[in-house]
Amino acid sequence: MNERKPKWLGDSRIKSTEEHIRAIESRIENLKIHYNQFFAGEITAPPEKERETIEMLIRRLLSEEHRSPRINLLVQNLASRFNLFNNRWLKQLHELEVDYHPQKRQSERSAAGGKTISPTTKFQEIDVSLNREDSFEQLFNSYRNMTLNPAISLEAKEKWINSLKAKMISANLVDAKISIAREEGKLKVRVKK
Missing domain, CATH: 1.20.58 (Methane Monooxygenase Hydroxylase; Chain G, domain 1)
Known part of the structure; x- marks a missing residue:
């Protein structure tokens, strides 16, 4: 039942x-x-x-x-x-x-961050990562040092960095090599994998 x-x-x-x-x-x-x-x-x-x-x-x-x-x-x-x-x-x-990055020796940090590039430098390639804001700062410093007029406003700097980040995101890149080259008197910036 x-x-x-x-x-x-x-x-x-x-x-x-x-x-x-x-x-x-x-x-x-x-x-x-x-x-x-x-x-x-x-x-x-x-x-x-x-x-x-x-x-x-x-x-x-x-x-x-x-x-x-x-x-x-x-x-x-x-x-x-x-x-x-x-x-x-x-x-x-x-x-x-x-x-998290293992601690580097202080001398390595200061040597990497303390490089100055003269405006006569024709080419430079820098590794950047969307996970590391300091890599974009280093890239911008290299870019500014290669320009003939290194006095760039904070607004222009932020706009420049954000446009590079947007290019990396649209290309689905987290890490990239960015090359800065002086060609025909102008700076050319290229994003590479």
Whole structure:
């Protein structure tokens, strides 16, 4: 005989799912606090295990069939909210990893940054990266030193750097070699891979 389950059993399952969703929401809030503390330097390691645990719980919730559209909506909202935070955290972690450079000796830094180029120099090639703002500063200094009139306004400098960044982005380049050459009395700037 097929016996129908009482309606309240379904309701209790919905209640427990709602409680489960609320518990995950509070864990996400705690995780958000821990990540903020990590990025502020208050704790030394990112809370990766907790993030992975919450991600697994949300995946499990998404894979279950829910009887009510309300529960489906709550689960979808929870998943999208977590994904929003998760993407932001992963992006910030990636930026921290990319910006990390092993310490160079001070003499190497000053030698690389202290080069002056005379206006008679005909060609120079500089490595730049969208992840390193200082590489564009170095490129601009080389460009300015090769011009006959090195007095360039801050506005013109920003416009010049932003146009090069736009060219790199449109060519899908994160790292590039930029050559500056004096041809027929004019400076030619080329972006290479």
